[in-house]
Amino acid sequence: MNEMHPMGERQQGQKSSRGKGHYKPKGRMLDPAALTEVQSLLDGLLVESPGGEITPQRDMLIEYLHVIQDAHKHLSARHLAALAHLMRLPMAEIWEIASFYDHFDLVREGETAPAACTVRVCTSLSCMMAGGESLLEKLRPYASQDVRFVPAPCIGACDKAPAAAIGHQLVEHASFDALRDVRMAGHAEIPDGAKGFDAYCADGGYQTLKAVLDGSRSREEVLGIMDEAALRGLGGAGFPTGRKWRIVGDQPGPRLMAVNGDEGEPGTFKDRLYLSGDPHRMIEGILIAAHVVGVDACYIYMRDEYPEIIALLRREIALVEAAGLADHVTLHLRRGAGAYICGEESAMIESIEGKRGLPRHRPPYVAETGIFDRPTLVNNVETLHWVRDIIESGADWFNAQGKDDHPGPRSYSVSGRVATPGVIVAPAGSSVRELIALCGGMADGHEFKGYLPGGASGGILPASKGDIPLDFGGPLADEGCFVGSHAVVVLSDKDNMWDAATNLMQFFAHESCGQCTPCRNGTAKAVMLMQADAPDTGLLDELSVAMADASICGLGQAASNPLTSVMKHFPEDIGGSK
Numbered sequence: 001m002n003e004m005h006p007m008g009e010r011q012q013g014q015k016s017s018r019g020k021g022h023y024k025p026k027g028r029m030l031d032p033a034a035l036t037e038v039q040s041l042l043d044g045l046l047v048e049s050p051g052g053e054i055t056p057q058r059d060m061l062i063e064y065l066h067v068i069q070d071a072h073k074h075l076s077a078r079h080l081a082a083l084a085h086l087m088r089l090p091m092a093e094i095w096e097i098a099s100f101y102d103h104f105d106l107v108r109e110g111e112t113a114p115a116a117c118t119v120r121v122c123t124s125l126s127c128m129m130a131g132g133e134s135l136l137e138k139l140r141p142y143a144s145q146d147v148r149f150v151p152a153p154c155i156g157a158c159d160k161a162p163a164a165a166i167g168h169q170l171v172e173h174a175s176f177d178a179l180r181d182v183r184m185a186g187h188a189e190i191p192d193g194a195k196g197f198d199a200y201c202a203d204g205g206y207q208t209l210k211a212v213l214d215g216s217r218s219r220e221e222v223l224g225i226m227d228e229a230a231l232r233g234l235g236g237a238g239f240p241t242g243r244k245w246r247i248v249g250d251q252p253g254p255r256l257m258a259v260n261g262d263e264g265e266p267g268t269f270k271d272r273l274y275l276s277g278d279p280h281r282m283i284e285g286i287l288i289a290a291h292v293v294g295v296d297a298c299y300i301y302m303r304d305e306y307p308e309i310i311a312l313l314r315r316e317i318a319l320v321e322a323a324g325l326a327d328h329v330t331l332h333l334r335r336g337a338g339a340y341i342c343g344e345e346s347a348m349i350e351s352i353e354g355k356r357g358l359p360r361h362r363p364p365y366v367a368e369t370g371i372f373d374r375p376t377l378v379n380n381v382e383t384l385h386w387v388r389d390i391i392e393s394g395a396d397w398f399n400a401q402g403k404d405d406h407p408g409p410r411s412y413s414v415s416g417r418v419a420t421p422g423v424i425v426a427p428a429g430s431s432v433r434e435l436i437a438l439c440g441g442m443a444d445g446h447e448f449k450g451y452l453p454g455g456a457s458g459g460i461l462p463a464s465k466g467d468i469p470l471d472f473g474g475p476l477a478d479e480g481c482f483v484g485s486h487a488v489v490v491l492s493d494k495d496n497m498w499d500a501a502t503n504l505m506q507f508f509a510h511e512s513c514g515q516c517t518p519c520r521n522g523t524a525k526a527v528m529l530m531q532a533d534a535p536d537t538g539l540l541d542e543l544s545v546a547m548a549d550a551s552i553c554g555l556g557q558a559a560s561n562p563l564t565s566v567m568k569h570f571p572e573d574i575g576g577s578k
Contacts (some may be wrong), residue, residue, distance in 0.1 A: 062337055080095060105118075117147045122157070122163045125416075125489055156263055166179075169308070200278070206284055255374060256371045257379070258377070259378075265485055272306060285387035287325060297331075301348050405474075415490070416491055433466045456507055456562065498570070
């Protein structure tokens with residue numbers, strides 16, 4: 001697996017006004033010891049340029065920051081100045097990017113470094129309902145010079161609520177006793193039970209890829225199958241996969257690919273399940289798509305919250321490459337750094353390029369101008385997971401697993417007040433009542449009151465609307481809601497819906513990238529208004545319209561959906577339980 005991009009800076013479309021050999025970064029005085037430390041840490045991540053010089057790559061900046069933070073548990077001004085010197089970038093540019101991402105701890109000159117061990121306690125909706133907020137408050141008095149306890153947005157373990165992470169290593173069903181006297185986490189351990197390369201091949205794995213590569217299954221045959229299959233983008237947008245492959249394939253090369261593994265939507269954890277159990281389903285899907293679409297390089301963008309999966313992918317991709325199965329495409333594994341906005345495809349591409357994850361204006365669309373300004377195919381983990389099975393068994397097999405007018409299976413992440421939360425693979429168009437039954441019913445002592453049909457931004461509906469098919473468009477859209485990434489959070493008579501909506505708005509306010517005023521100021525203003533003793537619902541309604549109409553991307557456009565849903569369906573809960 002190659003962590004570097006094979007093309008030079010000018011080929012990547014990255015423009016620079018600095019004269020070659022004449023630019024000198026401005027900023028803090030260089031500390032020779034810090035420079036030596038950074039050079040040592042980055043040894044092995046640097047590549048030889050066409051001119052024979054060993055240099056850093058601009059698009060690897062976030063990975064370089066990760067390596068320094070991994071070693072020192074924070075990013076000091078002296079180390080950032082050394083990195084700026086090595087990369088021939090202004091200190092301000094390094095600082096701007098590092099400060100954008102939550103998982104980088106910046107320490108200015110004269111400041112005290114944070115505790116080496118950080119314990120993150122999830123306070124997003126499912127974990128809030130399971131006591132995450134109260135657990136965090138109980139732990140905070142036990143902070144010390146060695147350990148700190150901080151709130152965290154969703155960490156992709158809503159079925160194990162309340163969830164926490166020591167560093168970024170998951171602690172399921174976290175308790176006070178388990179976290180009070182915590183020590184620094186070790187290296188990420190590969191998940192038990194993960195199907196490795198040999199086991200996957202023994203089960204028929206990569207035979208479909210080989211048939212595609214040797215021409216036994218032609219590109220047009222595969223595209224025809226994908227056209228007929230009802231496979232859609234399962235990261236939230238729902239765009240037909242076959243059509244997307246054709247659109248990108250028709251663009252002039254070189255073409256690139258990005259895999260969106262940054263599932264940060266509260267309530268979503270299906271990608272974690274699929275990757276920790278059978279990562280080669282996704283990898284084979286990548287390699288098939290790369291050949292069919294004519295992709296030169298693929299960037300797999302994974303959440304920093306999933307270190308065990310990143311370690312697993314590194315190991316298994318290396319085995320795939322050693323077997324010669326990826327000779328037609330260069331694979332790059334990139335990790336995010338704690339920014340929900342990077343689940344938006346253009347923000348993810350900005351992050352892959354080593355920049356702040358700011359969504360791009362459209363047009364042009366990423367299929368035309370994506371990574372390094374090249375046509376880029378973007379697929380979600382679950383979408384790629386189904387590719388091998390669809391080609392082997394056919395589009396009719398896949399489509400028949402859905403309900404009438406809702407073809408195909410869906411992976412629903414179900415959490416909240418159900419007896420057994422988890423990922424439920426069910427027919428597309430299943431209702432929340434059916435999903436609750438598949439989860440063993442409601443949790444003891446809870447009565448079904450309402451639900452989120454599509455994660456934090458998909459709205460909130462009452463139990464009286466619990467028979468609506470959960471799929472793209474249709475009756476769900478008529479209610480002003482959407483299924484998104486199929487994250488279903490179930491709430492009960494023990495929950496106040498205004499409190500739930502406030503928690504979700506706090507999440508959006510924290511995760512706004514800050515690029516546009518309607519989202520940046522609107523989410524913060526909404527939180528303030530919602531927390532008032534007597535919320536001004538008229539003003540909140542006006543604010544919601546402004547955010548939906550004027551925000552650049554889906555975060556701001558959909559952030560008010562839970563709020564407007566609660567005002568419409570649960571007026572008795574307005575004001576919260578305070």
